[in-house]
Amino acid sequence: MLKEEREGQLDRSTTMVVLEKAQIEVLKASLRGELIQPGDEGYDAARKVYNGMIDKRPALIARCADVADVIAAVNFGRENGLLVSIRGGRHNAGGLGICDNGLVIDLSLIRYTRVDPEAGTIRVGGGSTWGDVDHATHAFGLAVPSGIISTTGVGGLTLGGGLGYLTRKCGLAIDNLIAADVVLADGRFVTADEQHHADLFWALRGGGGNFGVVTSFMFKTHPIHTVYGGPMLWELDQAPEVIQWYRGFITQAPDDINGFFAFLIVPPGPPFPEPLHSKHMCGVVWCYTGPMEKAEETFKPIREKFPPALDFVGPIPHPALQSMFDALYPPGLQWYWKADFVNELSDEAIQLHIKHGSKVPTMHSTMHLYPVNGAAHHVGKHDTAWSYRDTTWAEVIVGVDPDPANKNRIIDWARNYWDDLHPFSAGGAYVNFMMEEGEERVRASYRDNYERLAAIKSKYDPANFFRVNQNIRPTT
């Protein structure tokens, strides 16, 4: 186990609770969904998460079919003193959807959507993916702000904040959350919104899975159907000028323009042109949501200033942009994440980015700088639990590779990169881009919202029943 992961361990050591067969049978009989145990066919598939580096062996996986199943599973976990994890889309970097020896509340069957086009809202089951939401909303010419990969779970991404292609135009995913149905640690079911359990609703918007199991989310939708977007790549020797220009551009650009900066290696296959295969490059992945007839003229000066070596930017249906990189990142790869918020990109920091960005170790590894401005800055830092409203970027360095033998290589690269850049950061990091890094890092990520979160945690989950997450400890 890695040092920082060891230091970050909460009391999840779970004295193995021995469950009577009869107790398990009672739970099994009370579920509409499935209860999966070690030895069952399908156990190994059911315990897998997206990050192939995570290998945990739960005692029980309750694949809940509805809210009643979730209530039964929460009550069973609490009454039997089990460690409990909540699993939505399985994407969490540190594998926080699963646990050793405990009970996994798996929401993957609670996967539904219902668009209300007149109200401009969508109700989404707690185990849905963003691909489900994009599919449902697109039919109505609508969209909800999420991330950049459609297989990511609505649950984890939203509760941690939700940064992606539409952040500058529509804010974070949480800024578009209207209400959430929640099963609390004591088994009660509540709906949280601005009028009801407003403290809980505040905490859910950024505080992660600390407060209960969200069985349903209600979001505001936006009239976005086809965007003008995709990747633009440049040779690495242009990286200094491109990144210097980008830092000024994206902080001044209209909210209609979103673009995240990346260092990457070009995949060695179609649709990428052969001369670029396996090359280290830098790029920006754009998403423009302004009037389509203005798109070409908006991007013309960029293309003239820095003629790209690859230009896949054009009109594209929003769900197609959202799923453009899905195939490149199938489940089961090895992932190691390091992250920070960044207020300013100094020339010195840019030098260091180029030093490490030009040594991306494997084809899937990458560094992204996601803009956190535009509409995300229209919400105050105390208005939701998500504190870093005054930052400019969420930086994420991800070492990724299919081969476990390359684990140390990708970890070393990500750590060395992060170690050099961290002194230039704003202090904390986006919780959804972190592995388990300990309480201090979690506190740093919530800053002065942490104490309020801890007080709300004390009210709704005083025993820290939901602790397999970026944990906020109750004050009591």
Ligand SMILES: Cc1cc2nc3c(=O)[nH]c(=O)nc-3n(C[C@H](O)[C@H](O)[C@H](O)COP(=O)(O)OP(=O)(O)OC[C@H]3O[C@@H](n4cnc5c(N)ncnc54)[C@H](O)[C@@H]3O)c2cc1C
């Ligand atoms: C390939 C990839 C791309 C990503 N891209 C983005 C991106 O563009 N933008 C971004 O913001 N993030 C992104 N992320 C990070 C992502 O937001 C987190 O990994 C998030 O935790 C994933 O949520 P999940 O439901 O899939 O995860 P899971 O592993 O299923 O769950 C993670 C945690 O979320 C909580 N949780 C999940 N569902 C619920 C629920 N219904 N109720 C209560 N708690 C719940 C639990 O605490 C759980 O421990 C990406 C991750 C990956 C792997």
